[in-house]
Amino acid sequence: MKLTNGLVLFFLLISSYAALAQPDWADTPYLFKSNDRSIKQALLDFSFNMDTPLELPEDNLNGVKPIDLPEMTALEYLNYLCRLARATWYFDGYKLYIIKQDDIKNEILSIENISYRKLVSLLKELEVYDSKFTIKHHPLESVIYIRGPDIYIKSINKIVKKYRQKEKNKINIVYGNN
Incomplete structure (x- = not known):
């Protein structure tokens, strides 16, 4: 029964993500x-x-x-x-x-200090992600390849910049004995 409930929840989550940009x-x-x-x-x-x-x-x-x-x-x-x-x-x-x-463009974007999974999750939460367009990640490099309309690429760029700014302003406090 737990497996069935888990599968139902899994498919509901997948279908909700598929409809994000709708x-x-x-x-x-x-x-x-x-x-x-x-x-x-x-x-x-x-x-x-x-x-x-x-x-x-x-x-x-x-x-x-x-x-x-x-x-x-x-x-x-x-x-x-x-x-x-x-x-x-x-x-x-x-x-x-x-x-x-003919107006679909390609761009390579650096995503240093941002995990690819976190970025895609954020794009989906903000309803920017659209499965019609490509976002590929090179696992060994901190870059993504985007293929889509200019407005889509600009939106992703803005989100990456804001996220970087947020991370840059973060202060880490470390407690411990020296």
């Missing part, structure tokens, strides 16, 4: 009628209907125009539009960013 409206039913709209207009309508601020790439999103679809979840619809536009999305808890695949 907007509140992800499972909301969504019905779209194209009316010959462009992908850009479909995304603007989606943003309005979900009451979520949206940031689009500066240059136009090209791709196949969306068609009328059966009802699906808002997240499925967003993924559908992004596939048509050869783009991806990132939600920072407030704003939805649409990023063209």
